[in-house]
Amino acid sequence: MKFNVNTPEETMNYGEQLADYLSPKDVILLDGDLGAGKTTFTKGIAKGLGIKRNIKSPTFTIIREYQNGRLPLYHMDAYRLDDGSGDELGLEEYFNGDGVNVVEWSNFIEESLPKDYLKIIFKRDDSKGNNYRTIEFDPKGTHFNKIIEESYGKN
Numbered sequence: 328m329k330f331n332v333n334t335p336e337e338t339m340n341y342g343e344q345l346a347d348y349l350s351p352k353d354v355i356l357l358d359g360d361l362g363a364g365k366t367t368f369t370k371g372i373a374k375g376l377g378i379k380r381n382i383k384s385p386t387f388t389i390i391r392e393y394q395n396g397r398l399p400l401y402h403m404d405a406y407r408l409d410d411g412s413g414d415e416l417g418l419e420e421y422f423n424g425d426g427v428n429v430v431e432w433s434n435f436i437e438e439s440l441p442k443d444y445l446k447i448i449f450k451r452d453d454s455k456g457n458n459y460r461t462i463e464f465d466p467k468g469t470h471f472n473k474i475i476e477e478s479y480g481k482n
């Protein structure tokens with residue numbers, strides 16, 4: 328499923344819409360260039376989960392934890408992991424834990440990914456305008472296929 332968006336608010340709305348359907352242990356992978364909208368989308372998820380804190384890019388911290396919503400949100404950036412396995416972060420514990428996991432640059436932790444996950448690909452196309460983006464949902468496994476159908480099937 329793929330959508331065109333024309334404003335940051337629209338991108339946020341897609342994240343917010345998804346939040347209602349998320350449950351503990353869900354793993355969401357965000358792919359896309361710098362400035363494509365990954366953090367903006369995560370802000371939408373956080374809003375939908377009722378998290379009041381401002382969401383910042385996890386680039387310099389590797390992982391940011393937000394605890395005060397309907398579910399904890401773990402926002403991670405795998406880019407800086409040294410050995411590529413995610414062991415040093417205790418990724419497995421997060422993925423089998425109590426919250427929703429949002430992972431940027433997941434290609435760096437391919438061996439540590441669970442069987443099922445929701446991959447979301449963000450692209451910009453400046454020829455169509457500075458604020459133009461596409462958001463493509465690529466769910467793996469029945470759980471995430473169902474979630475995408477329920478959250479966006481009517482869009």
Ligand SMILES: Nc1ncnc2c1ncn2[C@@H]1O[C@H](COP(=O)(O)OP(=O)(O)OP(=O)(O)O)[C@@H](O)[C@H]1O
Pocket residue numbers: 332333334335336337338359360361362363364365366367368384449457458459460
């Ligand atoms: N349609 C849109 N969707 C999302 N962001 C948009 C859109 N149009 C413009 N923007 C702007 O583009 C920027 C997107 O930044 P954001 O931090 O979400 O990207 P990112 O993919 O997380 O980048 P990085 O990898 O650098 O953290 C923001 O400044 C936002 O206001």
